[in-house]
């Protein structure tokens with residue numbers, strides 16, 4: 398029979414994907430997760446929490462000092478978020494493409510932000526902007542034992 402092999406290491410990149418409070422209030426958690434799942438990405442971590450101001454500030458530390466920073470931290474810590482880790486080939490860059498531009502009005506049609514959002518401060522979702530950011534954010538939001546290592550039955554049909 399045909400042997401199907403799977404290069405696990407090349408396809409194990411991880412990104413931190415978070416449905417922000419506006420997305421949770423609007424019932425868009427399933428829509429976000431569905432996009433990543435149907436693309437072929439593997440969910441390896443997920444939790445719902447109301448982030449503390451401290452956690453929100455650490456998450457957005459690169460924006461500390463900018464005019465929108467206080468509002469951003471207030472908003473992120475104002476309600477429940479769904480923090481996820483998705484795994485797969487090029488998931489960081491492809492995840493950003495699937496999410497769309499920061500300003501939803503400038504996001505390409507078919508992206509999450511274009512399909513579900515209008516205002517920049519209500520753009521429903523966060524996704525890591527680099528592999529380095531992803532590693533920092535995953536370590537900030539998750540303990541190592543909250544991330545699952547497993548093989549999906551379909552991986553040989555997603556990856557050649």
Ligand code: UDP
Pocket residue numbers: 465469498499517518519520522523524526
């Ligand atoms: N943001 C904002 N006003 C701005 C710039 C950013 O409200 O002028 C918010 C917006 O919700 C964005 C988040 O701050 O998603 C983080 O900004 P970043 O530039 O990192 O955008 P992202 O990586 O989320 O596309």
